[in-house]
Amino acid sequence: MTDLLNVSGLSVFYGAKAQAVENVSFAVPSGKVVALLGANGAGKTSIMKAIAGLIPARGAISFDGVDLAGTPARERVKRGIVYVPEGREIVREMTVRENLVLGGYHLGGRERKDRTAMVLDLFPEIANKADGAAWRLSGGEQQMLAIGRGLMAGPRLLLLDEPSLGLAPMLVRRVFDRLRAIRQETDLGIVLVEQNLVMSMRLCDDLYFLRGGMLVGHRSAEELKDSAARQEAIDVYLGAAA
Ligand SMILES: Nc1ncnc2c1ncn2[C@@H]1O[C@H](COP(=O)(O)OP(=O)(O)OP(=O)(O)O)[C@@H](O)[C@H]1O
Numbered sequence: 578m579t580d581l582l583n584v585s586g587l588s589v590f591y592g593a594k595a596q597a598v599e600n601v602s603f604a605v606p607s608g609k610v611v612a613l614l615g616a617n618g619a620g621k622t623s624i625m626k627a628i629a630g631l632i633p634a635r636g637a638i639s640f641d642g643v644d645l646a647g648t649p650a651r652e653r654v655k656r657g658i659v660y661v662p663e664g665r666e667i668v669r670e671m672t673v674r675e676n677l678v679l680g681g682y683h684l685g686g687r688e689r690k691d692r693t694a695m696v697l698d699l700f701p702e703i704a705n706k707a708d709g710a711a712w713r714l715s716g717g718e719q720q721m722l723a724i725g726r727g728l729m730a731g732p733r734l735l736l737l738d739e740p741s742l743g744l745a746p747m748l749v750r751r752v753f754d755r756l757r758a759i760r761q762e763t764d765l766g767i768v769l770v771e772q773n774l775v776m777s778m779r780l781c782d783d784l785y786f787l788r789g790g791m792l793v794g795h796r797s798a799e800e801l802k803d804s805a806a807r808q809e810a811i812d813v814y815l816g817a818a819a
Pocket residue numbers: 591595596597615616617618619620621622623624663
């Protein structure tokens with residue numbers, strides 16, 4: 578079966594000398610969740626942006642068996658590749674509902690309405706604040722709004738950049754619970770960037786470890802259920818970052 582996403586020999590440079598990602602390869606089968614884990618500066622965000630078409634990269638990225646070389650970011654969104662950036666980037670002055678509508682800007686009126694209802698159904702925490710300003714939401718609720726806005730585009734592949742960033746552990750659990758519900762209800766593929774191994778394991782099928790722009794290891798979530806294997810992965814691949 579063709580993977581939903583296939584990344585092969587990906588390299589990212591910022592300028593001639595600064596290489597952020599070196600020869601990274603991994604795949605996301607349809608309906609699976611893959612985590613990219615690593616410390617600050619390991620190259621995780623650069624990989625996500627390259628997949629989304631937001632920065633230039635070398636190597637091959639194919640989506641549904643089709644090479645994405647030369648495909649602009651906007652076209653990638655239309656095909657179903659949706660990036661939810663680190664730091665949420667919601668429009669604070671707009672209402673929750675208006676923020677959602679932004680994510681479905683390319684949809685017809687009826688579909689936009691249906692999708693908005695679907696997202697609000699999925700995130701009851703923000704549903705009863707739908708007509709209030711987004712800045713009034715808590716950090717966790719803002720993260721739900723950012724993910725909800727991504728879902729408005731009707732993604733087939735969701736690129737989620739550190740959804741746990743800056744959130745208290747209880748809020749992280751709530752966000753991840755919702756993500757688990759989404760994955761149970763759809764065949765959406767997800768690439769999740771995280772620093773938190775234990776939280777990632779609750780959602781992911783496969784975990785890839787990055788250091789200094791390179792992939793240094795891979796484990797399935799199944800393998801990491803064993804606590805000794807989990808500790809070994811933390812010691813060998815993540816160190817203090819876990
Ligand atoms: N716009 C940029 N210009 C120059 N260098 C950059 C730029 N963005 C990232 N880098 C560098 O590329 C490397 C990888 O950064 P990247 O943001 O991809 O890492 P990350 O694993 O996502 O880190 P974090 O967890 O801190 O977000 C780092 O050395 C970083 O300093």
